[in-house]
Amino acid sequence: MRYVNLAFLVLYPLSWFAPLLRAGLLPLFGMSEISVISGLRSLWQTDIFLALVVTLFALVAPMLKTLGLALLQFDVLDRRALPALNLLGKFAMADIFLIALYVTLAKGLGVGRVETAWGLYVFTALILGSIVLGALEARRTQGVSAP
Structure with missing residues (x-):
């Protein structure tokens, strides 16, 4: 389980550059494939607040949770931090919700053709x-912490 989590430290940054969406005509981005990084680059120029939210949910929260979980698994971080780490994971899921909302809005408005790409998965x-x-890890911790 430790090594799967450590693999996530490499896979997250790779997923940020993978195509999330393919858009035929989307005024905000003006490109055919949109990744987390290219989308953030565009957002920083047009909507700083949304760029901050997406940066927090897509980049910071998942990496902090993964790093924290690794520190916990290697007994560097106290196990009492686990609820906070799990909360970070739930915040990271909000980014997936935002992407799904954008896809739904773009398709519903008929702004262009929008398809999900493999990076989203x-x-x-x-x-x-x-x-x-x-x-x-929480389940394992419960079994260990009984005196």
């Missing part, structure tokens, strides 16, 4: 996998 799997690892 990878990013979602990493977030969900991190939540599962946190739950498994």
Whole structure:
């Protein structure tokens, strides 16, 4: 379980550059494939508040949770931090919600053609996998902490 979590430290940054969406005509981005990084680059120029929210949910929260969980698994961090780490994982899931909302809005408005790409599935799997690892670690902690 430790090594799966450590693999996430490499896979998260890779998923940030993977295509999340393919857009035929989307005024905000003006490109055919949108990744977390390219979307953030565009957002920083047009909507700083939303860029901060997405940066927090897509980059900071998942990495902090993964790093914290690794420190916990290698007994560097106190186990009492686990609820806070699991909360970070749930915040990271909010980013998936935002992306789904954008896809729904774009399709509903008929602004252009929007399709999900493989990177969205990878990013979602990493977030969900991190939540599962946190739950498994909590379960393991409950079994260990009984005096």
